[in-house]
Amino acid sequence: MCADTSVSVLSRTRGFISYIYYNYNVDICLEVYVLANIKSAKKRVLIAEVRNARNKAIKSGVKTAVKKVEAAVAAGDKENAQKELLNATSLIDKAEKKGVFHKNTASNKVSRLAKLVNTVQ
DSSP states (O other): OOTTEEEEEEEEETTEEEEEEEETTTTEEEEEEEEOSSHHHHHHHHHHHHHHHHHHHHHHHHHHHHHHHHHHHHHTOHHHHHHHHHHHHHHHHHHHHTTSSOHHHHHHHHHHHHHHHHTOO
């Protein structure tokens, strides 16, 4: 590597390090992935990526459902808020079953939303 080349680490996961090499003279950017040599470690990296994507999608859906409940409460629409609460509770419970949320976290989210909906007149 030359003196005018910089290296920065992008991310670190189990057995998986992503580097970016940037050469200022040639103006080239190269991303390099370093994987473990062991087959099981490679598989664990792939599984972790898939699970991370799944968990992120589920959490995003829960956040959207919570925002819909909060918007209905802010609008003062009790009927719509109760309907959205039912939907959000269902999504939170499914996320708990899949291991995305701990059972206490899921319970706290549902409780907080139910308490919020009950404040609507």
